[in-house]
Amino acid sequence: MKAEIIAVGTELLLGQIVNTNAQFLSQRLATLGIDVYFQTVVGDNAARLREAIRVASGRADLVLFTGGLGPTQDDLTKETLADLLGRKIDIHGPSMAKIEALFASRGMPMVESNRKQAFMLEGSEPLPNETGLAIGDALTVEHTHYMLLPGPPREMRPMFDGPGVQWLTPRLDVRRPIYSRLLRFAGIGESNLEAALLELIDGQSDPTIAPYAKEGEVALRISTKADDEAEALARIDRTVDAIKERVGEFIYAQDDIAIEEAVVRLLRNSMRTMAAAESLSGGLLAELTTSIPGSSSEFLGSVVVYTNAMKHKLLGIPMAQLEGAGAPGAVSESTAIMMAERIRDIAGSDFGVALTGVAGPSESEGKPVGLVYLAIAQSGHQTEVFTLHLEGGRESIRLRAVKAAFYRLWLALKG
Template structure:
């Protein structure tokens, strides 16, 4: 069963609002076992709406509309579809009563156009709006199914979750739902990951694998249709094991969480803490970690020592290390190590993490843009220093550097937990 989502509204095309409805509906339809192959956005124009209907009807069994059910003259979805299907429209009594009651309770005169929200296409099943006034419509004509939902998410979502979902099941019958699991990877690029899994991706039938990149990370969605959740888990587990056999050292989570959350969880599980000292990343490491709810138990805090003076005054790094003829400089392996060690000692934490380098736009200390050193100082162990050569804009280099440091920390925590 194939579906197409048609979002109606010129405001969507102008970028005045974001089309969050399509994301929600795609997830809902997938849970019902219905594949969404296309998403269309069309303005409030009768000719273009009709063209969108004709195109969608040629390639989908179910057309799900959002928007265009309101009281104004540019709310045209029902009118255009009714005309396209050569159907009339009538008023849905309970919805009309709801509209009249609302205006009466507010002491406001109801204009004639407000009645438009109670219109249903002849032969359609009315879908009562519990959160607003515009009635939804569900109808099947010549093997094609049409579901009309209001545009405002606060109205659309409860209608879809209730009457809309029920209507789809009645009209289309029960389908096998789609089950998915997200695998999250770090320390490997999207193209490299895909190359290692290419035969699995090219030969996929069921389950399917869909890779997609996030800055500094990669994710793969493993999906299958199954009659029961138990059957789906069995099928997905077998595919996940095949992936782990190839790239298991980069797989940090089998759920859709960021790398920093996985690190915080491991710290919590092992009852350890960390602190950070940052230069080129400008506090981004601390920002990502503190975005994880409850991370205060694992992250004691951090400092941004952007200048040599701050590195010297806050961390006690000798100026002879940072400046002068023959000095390693602020951007060096030895300075990264000292930063991590000093901040760990100051906080009496289990881990100290540091980042220093050149994020751009120009070289510094004669060193190129993208060169970043980061260090992990663990209590009772030698400090681990890494050198990375990153590409991209200033902001991208900062993100990639922080994710690289988080990945090495995740590795250290994973090995110690094992």
């Protein structure tokens, strides 16, 4: 079964918001065994939307819309589809009553345009909206299924997962759903990972191996269609074992978590703690760590020592180490080691992490952009220091340096 997603909204084309709806629906449809071959984004223009629907109807069995169901003049999805299919527009009584009751409870007059949120195409089935006002609807015309969903994710997601899936299930072939597993990698780039797995990727048929790259991390999704879960998992396990033989040391998780969460989990499980001293990263390591709920038990804190004066004042790094003729400088292995050891001692943590380097846009201390020193101080172990030569813009270098720090922490925690 082939599907196409049409996201409606000029704000998507302008880049004012990210199309997370298409990502969500693609993932959900995959679990139902429905293949998404196309994703289309079209602005709030009836003529262009009509053409997008015409094209989608000719190449997909299921066309899903997100957006354009609201009360304003540029919300045109239902009217445009109704005109193209030759259907009338009806009012869904329960939705209209809900809208009227809401305005009455607020003591406000209802603007006539709000009636649009209760519009339904003739012959369609309603998809109730439990978190908003705009009713969704679904219908089948000449063997093509159409589903209209609201744009706001907090309304769209529960509508699809509930009444949307209930409407789809008896109509579509879901006997062979897609099963998948995500492998998360750190410490290896996308090109190197692909080179190590080239034989597997070139020879893939079922399961399939698809790479996904982010700054400082790479993921592989292994997917297969099968009649039952046991059969699917057996196929996936064989492929995962083959991947592990080649690059297993870089796999930090087999679910969709970032490397920082994997580190926090290991710290928690081993009842250990960490603290950080950040120069070029400017607190980014602390930001990513504290975004994980409950991480305060494992992460004791971070100091941002951006200048030499702060490195000296807060960490006690001698000025002779940082400045002057013959001084190693702030961007050096020895300074990174001192920073990691001092923050560990100050915080009383099991691990001290330090990052110092040149993020750009220009060189510092005569040292090139992208040069980063990362140090890991661990109780009872010799402090390790790593030299990184990172590429990209300023923000990319900062993020990659922090991800590298988490990877080295993960390795230390794994022993």
